Amino acid sequence: MDSKPHKNQNAKIALFCAGLAVAMVGAAYACVPLYDLFCRVTGFDGRPITSAIPSDKVLDRKISVRFDANVAPALSWNFTAKNPEVELRLGEVKTIYYTVRNTGSTPETGIATYNVQPDLAGSYFVKIQCFCFTEQVLQPGEEREEAVVFYVDPDLVKDTSIGDLQSITLSYTFFPSRNGSPVAAASEPKQSKL
Known part of the structure; x- marks a missing residue:
């Protein structure tokens, strides 16, 4: 064989x-x-859509947008929205500002991630400009102002699931960054000074 x-x-x-x-x-x-x-x-999973151009229509219908700012425990940063809530018309372009400051004694590198709540609203929240997914290095005591330019797509009113939605929350969280990606914790724990 x-x-x-x-x-x-x-x-x-x-x-x-x-x-x-x-x-x-x-x-x-x-x-x-x-x-x-x-x-x-x-816009799935609460992710805003990005666009380089503003909406071609603006409706009279208004919606409230709240801004949430968080920092992972491994960063010694203060991070706040200058205005925690705005009201705007659907399709109207708005610019809001966040302030981020390194309160630590060493330079730190962070990167911001974001989401939109409720999740279904993510496909109608359109960012034209933001600071997310951009690695930031802050020196001790350094403070920066970061802008977000956005609009809420007027087609929201056509969505039978959330067409009557009155408010949306945009939430950012700064994490330590390694090689341009957020990490859950710093590679070495910080030592407290006695």
């Missing part, structure tokens, strides 16, 4: 399995950026 056909068949199966394993690992690495892209484009 000739074992060459069996060896060739086994080699093909092994090559197929190895290729499948490589494809699965590649897909696992691609999932995060692809999911992030999907959320940015669709």
